[in-house]
Amino acid sequence: MSQDFSFTVHATDGTARKGEIFTPRGTIRTPAFMPVGTAATVKAMFPQDVRATGADILLGNVYHLMLRPGAERIARLGGLHDFMRWPFPILTDSGGFQVMSLAKLRKLDESGVTFQSHIDGSKHHLSPERSMEIQHLLGSDIQMQFDECVRLPCSDDEAERAMRLSLRWAERSRKAFRQQPGRAVFGIVQGGASKPLRIESAKALAGMDFHGLAVGGLAVGEPQEVMLDMLETTLPHLPASKPRYLMGVGTPDDIVQAVARGVDMFDCVMPTRAGRHGLAYTPFGKVNLKNARYAEDLSPLDADSTCPAARDYSRAYLHHLVKAGEILGMMLLTQANLAYYQSLMAGLRAAIGDGRLTDFIAETRAQWAAGEAASRPQ
Template sequence: MSERFSFELKATDGVARTGVISTPRGAICTPAFMPVGTAGTVKAMMPESVRETGADILLGNTYHLMLRPGADRIERLGGLHRFMNWPRPILTDSGGFQVMSLAGLRKLTEHGVTFKSHIDGSKHELTPERSMEVQRLLGSDIVMCFDECPALPATEAAVAESMRLSMRWAARSKDAFGDRPGHALFGIMQGGVTRDLREESAEALREIGFDGYAIGGLAVGEGQAAMFGVLDYATGFLPEDRPRYLMGVGKPDDIVGAVKRGVDMMDCVLPSRSGRTGQVFTRRGVVNIKNARHADDPRPLDELCGCPACRNYSRAYLHHVFRSHEIISSMLLTWHNLHYFQEIMAGMRDAIAEGRFAAWEEEFHATRAIGDIEPV
């Protein structure tokens, strides 16, 4: 295992890339999908089950963990890896997005953000320095800069002002992060859907210098076409020898389109959240297990899938336990969704390495277009 953080590009096919991120806690094969463990758990999953799906890395949430149970407490108990029983790499977000979207009565200044907790109304402050401190206490392997996520829609002037504030905060984050061998700090590109602002942001981040670079401010309601339009040029503004992380994405076709445009890492709550609400992702599209058509169906969700939900249970059973609000429903459907997402990632890694990504992508879309199997 590497004692330092590094990234090795193994192969490219068009703009799509495959490689390996090395960390002291293990390797991350890219392109990588990171399941979200917001409060120290991927909901409805045991850590070893998450690993069985093929995940190399999880995402933890700075905002939620600093409010409950508290970063100091997690450090006293041995750090986030030990606390949640996940010995492999963890990436923590900076808390910026949650402050903007969840916290009440927030006040934004050049210094940082003061806000009231959505849990108990207690007052807190997050600055670049405090975000770095909290993420250090958690012990995450990949730390994200503290940035501002402007609410959309916003004027171009407002997006520009927000982006420049984020770049000043990025420099402060880098200073506060300091020298931490084995840990990495990622900068976050902002700039909305405006090419000049994205380029200005990327130049500012490259000048500061980071171990990896994220593309923020997308998947926030602008639509897939606009997101892909930004990715068509945004990845090219970032260094080739560093990982590129698209934050908060997404649906299976979003993920494939992002990888096609040069993205290496993604995260999203979708596979776990959808599993809990009865929405299942399969190679033939989305299945809603709550629908009555599944009540007498003895077949698996996906006969080609090797996850426990598909190996051991019928659609009829999965329909029954979902409609009965049984906990096993969330467990099995989340496992299946995470397994499917990781299967997509493995398929893309192999296809890129073998120079057949375009053919793989065509088959992926063609199979999804067929739609679900006919009802019994």
């Protein structure tokens, strides 16, 4: 394995960890939240503004980039980092989840998945080998194995079939990964909501030569308690010396609960998608700027925020932008949301370092609850 990728745990508090992932393109402070830049852009954000929120790493996606503009084209143009003007670490999702959720007329077999593009209906085949080739062409720093993700709830038989296929694909992805200085490849635990399947998957992947391990197939329709139960089942069987990534999660409360159980990395479209639809995440809970109660509210989203979008604009102005469908409203709320998520991660890291994570989570959740209760119509 490459000697230029490493993970160090600097502090623990119970099962929670504070650490750093080192890559030649930059250090990733953990627990880390990765803004989603699916198609080589974090929607409604300039790259430098994403960085200013505190992000150390972004996520890109094989499925979307292979369809448009194409991995080979991005490689000819200098790779994904130069293409999107983000010189810092990038993780690429293998495309497996998007094939299952977005593609038309897909056909799955041992070799991979044949599907029609949701954009123009063109036919494509994505296999573990092709997914790893695309990630190599993109030049991402952390690359993910190709897997099959099933939606929950599903039968244990279906979860077992997909888990075993994903393990076989993990072996093939690992072999197809092109080792280069600073590049890493992660395996993905599957198994639906079955504890025995999750344990079997975790143990098998722990025995493979991956740089890190992800937990996939959660935040796909199951209640939070199921997700947390699966984490408590899975994480003890993953190597403590490697980073643990919970894919596609989630709400601020999902994140603090998962950090407490030992997760190091997260990604989710929630803060950016919510921002484009008038919803702000703040230390005082969610604020729906579509609500008429904010039409004459001169207070900002968060007067103490270091983010200009959250600190310098009134809720009345943000409400107006949202109601008028102005692009600036989407930009400001997206920035405010990403800044809040990064502030939350910084708070979690500090709390772990100080040995007061339990108190921090209790205080944070109480503040969310009090803020949202105060915002409800009387």
